Amino acid sequence: MITPESLIRKYNVPGPRYTSYPTVPHWKTDAFDQHRWQQRLNTAFADSNYTDGISLYIHLPYCESLCTFCGCNKHITRNHAVETPYIDALLTEWELYCDWFPERPRIAELHLGGGTPSFFSPHELRRLLTGIFRWADPTEAPDFGWEGHPNNTTHEHLQTLYEFGFRRVSFGVQDYDPVVQQAIHRHQPVENVEQVTRWAREIGYTSISHDLVFGLPFQRKQAIVHTVHQTLRLRPDRISFYSYAHVPWIKGNGQRGFRDEDLPTADEKRALYETGRKLLEAGGYTEIGMDHFALPHDSLYRAAQAGTLHRNFMGYTTAKSNVLIGLGASAISDIGTAFGQNEKELARYLRQVRSGESPLLRGHLLSHDDRFIRYHILNIMCRFETTWTLADWSANDWIALTIRLEALRQDGLVEYDETGLRVLPQGRPFLRNICMAFDRYLNHPVAETSRVFSQTV
Template identity: 50%
Template sequence: MPDRELIKKYNVPVPRYTSYPALPHWNNNIDSASWKQHFEYAYRELGKQDGISLYIHLPYCESLCTYCGCNKRITKNHRVEIPYISAVMKEWNMYLERLDEKPRLAGIHLGGGTPTFFSPASLSILLKHIQKTTIRTDNFEFSFEGHPNNTSEAHLKTLADFGFTRVSYGIQDFDRQVQLAIHRIQPFEKVKEVTEMSRKQGFNSINFDLIYGLPHQTLDTMKTTFEKVGELLPDRIAFYSYAHLPAAFPAQKSFEEYLPDEHEKRTLYEQGKNWLEEMGYEEIGMDHFALPDDPLLLAKHQEKLHRNFMGYTTSPSKILLGLGCSAISDIYFAYGQNAKDVEMYKEQIVDGAFPIIKGHLQGERDLETKNLVMELICNHHASWNDLGPLDDETLDQLSSFESEELLILDDRGLSVSPKGKPFVRNICAIFDPNMKNIKNSRPLFSKAI
């Protein structure tokens, strides 16, 4: 377990590196008009060969989970479904108009918000449109995020009929006091029921999202949570650090006084990791675990693992289009984010404009740094050629990490040690020019530990 001094030293705000550069460091030199040109170029260079993936943001939730840092809209009015679905389809049509062929579709991920806020009928309208306008690749992968409380058998059957085989359920914690504090009440019996329904409907990969560092969590309460997880044994586990950013998400202030301190929080993770390994899970990378023979583990062992805004993936596709409000697109040579506000998003779609409000055009150095960061995040090593010329400050930081046994330097390059894996975000940050001498009154990122 990392010692107290290392935790204190390195528990600082750093990016999660689902992208490089991280979103707060984008240069915003892309607008709606130029975005279509960048997309056409990226598709011509990369999309024809490996296909494209779609992330579709469905922002609505019926109630607010106070820990949540996602872009969401709270409402019980389900009449919002069809107008929103219509806007997403129109956005997709704008991309199709830039192509002279049906694109090859490598993947779909429905995220939110709560995708299962939408009825099976509403989801069918959207998915039928995507189905008839694309050609699936041989290794396509369709997944969605489900809320255990409102994911019905009809949802599962509908999505399975469209080829969905993966589902991720936001569990977070099974302890009643923790659930009350974060306003996410879901009994174990309900989670068991929806897990069994998913398997019955042919979902061959079920993921549970768990969070450590939540209010009122202790080793005793988490032991009970992990015992219940062991009863259901999902194929994958995402064991995330709670990101406390109350300046951005004011609802988080409601439980600040009940949060564990940084050492207690790290102890929760290390013990949770031990429990997962005792159940047979293997660590894939930062925050992710899977049972043996899972495709992510195989990709890790073969050093073919990738990482994007949806986390770790086996998909070779380098084009991820984000549809819906606040969705982020990664077309390798550039990033773009849609308008966050639902009304603003729909207004731009009605006007026939891509709803891009910020973006980043990758320079040569950006791409080199991106490849290095992804190599460290996915494979925990990098060659000297990958590292390139290093300035004195970076060499000093590498030497410090080496003396603390967080990494190993040899004639081949850099390897992150088992002791250093909890600090991989810190290691990545020393190669990030945007993180040097950063000074902000308001933290842009969650803390590393």
């Protein structure tokens, strides 16, 4: 019988997290241009705006200090004079989009990410949102959320965003162990997290999330136990329990504050997750998709139970829109039939927007085959199952797929037949590997992906 340890050793390979399909490294950028993007955007907008509204992600890249575990696109500075010109650029970019739209957009979902959104003053955030809603309206029941750093989120931050309709907030915790915090350069006492959590509840936020990370340098079982116990005491409505993605080859991501040998092994890392998962489930949380947990009253739990959970570049969401517009440096847009990513380098992004140009840097136009495979990967990531008929597949594609799925079936990770696939409980830790069986862009050896994706375990 194959053991959990041998499964980890077998399946711990570089692989995507599947916030999109195709994944960004496999976009065919040569076929992408501004004209094709705008054509497809107008079609998607016309189909989505009146019925479902659109989603908006705003990337706020500034941080005052560098966290060495972070692989996000960010800019480290203590100079807060950068706030005003960046907000100006975001509003100019948004006006460019609104000039393209045939009618006034209706925003169903809005998320402020980073970087550190709470780097920006409440005044600048108010100015940003006033400008956004000068050109748009919220839908009847919008879902607005933002990310706050417990060390610099103020009561005024929380109150200001609440007044614009924000009811979700996530606080980055990572780990409470001072040894781990020292290694990742993220010093924050539990008292700060407790204070902002209390403020958010008193103001009226209905979904408060704490972000935890397992697999960090020097992290041991007792650190996870301590961190989860503190989290259970504060009882956030949902929890993100992310696997640390070690990708030090990405330029400027800062993952140089520790040595590779300071990281837990694959077996140890998985044991950290299982320890945290058992404690969270014993505390009343339910595992949702990959890396997420929620209490039964939270909208993420309800979406999972109803089969309406969705996944995009913002992670798991409860709202599915055909149009997701990303504003800001490096932000990615998803309009169902195409992806587009903004210029990543901050100074170039600002120059382009100030000159009245679209900052789109690259993109991918999804083929019929891309959309077909994306449908199944989304189902697996959100619902742990997907359905099909044999007529959906060509003979060659079906044979190739079943060869890959058969190995997963023999290891007890999935069940499949001519009507669909179901992920078994033992397969849930290997959700990324299961999706990789469907990925038609992963035809090259693992060695070629080892400097592109993080390890799946």
